[in-house]
Amino acid sequence: MSIIANPDTAKSNPRRGFERHLKVENVSRRAILQTLGLAGGFVLAAPLLSRPAFAAYETGAGKMPHGTVVDPKVFVSIAPDGIVSILAHRSEMGTGVRTSLPLIVAEEMEADWSKVRVVQAPGDEVKFGNQDTDGSRSTRHYLLPMRQIGAMARAMLEAAAAQKLGVPASEVKAVNHEVVHSASGKRIGFGELASDAANQPVPAVDSIKLKSPRDFRYLGKGQVSIVDLRDITVGKARYGADVRLPGMKYAVIARPPVTGGKVKSFDAAEALKVSGVEQVLEVKGWPWPSKFQPLGGVAVIARNTGAAIKGRDALKVEWEDGPNAAYDSVAYRADLEAAARQPGLVVRQEGDADAALKSADKVITGEYYLPHFAHASMEPPVAVADVKGDKAEIWAPVQSPGGTREDVAKTLQIPPENVTVNVTLLGGGFGRKSKCDFALEAALLSKTLGAPVKVQWTRDDDIQHDFLHTVSVERIEAGLDKSGKVVAWRHRSVAPTILSTFAAGADHAAPFELGMGLVDMPFEIANIQCENPAAKAMTRIGWFRSVSNIPRAFAVQSMVGEIAAATGRDQKDMLLELIGSPRVLKLASVKDLWNYGEPYESYPIDTGRLRRVVEFVAEKGNWGRSVPKGHGLGIAAHRSFVSYIATIVEVSVDDKGKLTVHQVDSAIDCGTFVNPERIASQLEGAAIMGLSLAKYGEVSFKNGRVQQRNFDDHPVVRIDEAPLVTNVHIVPADADTPPSGVGEPGVPPFAPALANAIFAATGKRLRALPIGNQLAT
């Protein structure tokens, strides 16, 4: 296979370059046939377009590393028996993307979904385009490209049928897995057309006609089950942990308990006595910060995982703790609070908030604390590697197969073409599996041992060595005039940045963090100032489902509740008043409005849509209904990942402080959508995750060490405390409204809606998470 990038772009950084003009010079037929098991032969020199000429809307897809690839010969193949194989090039971690993207192709090409098989693509972004499954981007970036791919495939099938029948292509039409010539009544199945269709030229993207949404059979319709449903229910679905290779060794690793620490010495004698343990060896670590490179430590190699774990328990290691040995969460919180009470770097400024706060009739101050959160996906990190000479093959549950390929290549010092990354199902991801450190550990060990190796993280490893969600203090001061109108708003957000995982000393938020609920705050207030004081990271910070939106939405939406309470107004009315008139925000003072990487013209901050989602949830969720004594209703709304979400929560708190969530109503406006069934499941799950964060979510440090280890001291919500009812309401949208995120946006509004509900029920205002035992006192 040789896919050669345009020489101009090939020189640029392959990961961060904006390669929009890739050209296929020569695609090896064998390589594709092997990958897809094709019937028809695909030999081509077709241009790969990163953006369509006639797009109804622009997205940021072309700016992602390696952009998009719109080519049916890469994504679709048809076997003589009519089975259509469609490539899924994004990772499945529970969002349903492995179903949704192929479903879009099937829709446009008129394939019968029951005759479609989904094939998982390995990590190869030159061939497939960007594969980073994060940022709630997959449907948003790929709805249109997947429709185009399907429409191209349909046009090729129609052209092949027309040729066969000797009629003009305009007289035939693909309908449900066959091409029909209505004048003669002749029909030819997709299978019979496979090889002829494969020999048709790929139509230019601006020559194809997309289906009218009126003719959609699957898109936006509802009940399409995920393709892995049956396998999951019978134990056949294959996750990273389930990969087994002949001669494979099992490894667990003891890692430095303090971020940036290293092995001083170790004694393997007792470990080696454990039945099944074969070897103990040191694993290379990188000095902190080192992006996704392994932490290093001591690996125990055994014939099975159980023996490796037992061996590690018997291992004696002395550690050198390094620069973060003093990390203490209690002291760190005090530092963040002190920073939030002083002026910080100004990142948004309209009017004069300082002066307006001074002259305000009343100032309401809320200082909110949110601790580190751990991802705790049900499948802890795990990877299998088989390194032979200068070639490496990886099997792993990774959200970033392309990035993993590049990082494995760099770590082993071999060319990326020599690395194959096979993407398994992910047993949860939530951002943790965007970082491929566990695959790098497996690759290094396999190289050393000369055998396939599985590295299994235990749950303790997962909680103790995560790339944690940041820890933050959000301080908001709202100034009110005599009439109770909010005239000033100052929000200081102080939290260690994700950039600190990539570069030593980074202590201010990146635009992508500022743009998650701080500088894009949508309220119509005359004087607004947002500030970002510095914070020094003392552990690995990473993306966690919805990222900085969690603390920002908690602070902003709790403050709405506080203002409503202080002025005796209804929460929903207060929220709508603050959102103000329907308009598109113009944030002239914001230097780099990240906007989730999307062009502002397609995805503006539209307060009309935010208002509508509040009104929609209020109507569907019956806001203002009378509730039993001791119950309370809370509401919150937030735009994130360019979607708009509002959530209503009903709670009660008994006299012992026991919290019950009776009902949750969430409404989402995510533009045009693909599979409402999975949108519902994502929002149901977001309510559970939001409740987990609110009730229990906390990873804390003492003497540089994480104080939690497993689901006993780091609890998550269980079924007996789940909301009794969760309703999901999807705001209807036409096909021209650009699609927006679904996987993450459900999380941020949950905790503030809950806090507002708890206030309504009890009069207690929660300003720090987790709730823990705060309701008992």
Place this chain on the structure above:
Amino acid sequence: MIKVKINGQEQSWDGDPSLPLLWYLRDELGLTGSKYGCGQALCGACTVMVDKEAARSCITAISDVAGREVTTIEGLHPTGDHPVQKAWRQVNVPQCGFCQAGQIMQAAALLNENPKPSHDQIRDAMSGNICRCGCYQRIENAVHLASTGV
């Protein structure tokens, strides 16, 4: 030598008798349907049945099941159509799916014991099984559906 019947088949093990059943199933026999989630019986992802009762295989030593009958998700039903499995598919329970084998085994064990559990009984019996994706509402509905006839 420890002898144990797994999904109807006799197996024998002459290694460490304290090896947790989970790793014997997964790594030694290749029955990877039962999952590792915590190693301390806190999450339920490893749930199997031992003589028809739910057991956490991550803390069950292989010696504890000597001479007994173990059923894993792979052996729950010959065609994968146990009422619980069917209900799970009908309700579209899973998101990532990783915890689901444990959930299904726990639910099947519950219905063995109590064919018509109330919602509270379902919540109680299933509370040892964590789903981080948050499929709880659907799990509850699916167990209820399985108990009332799929």
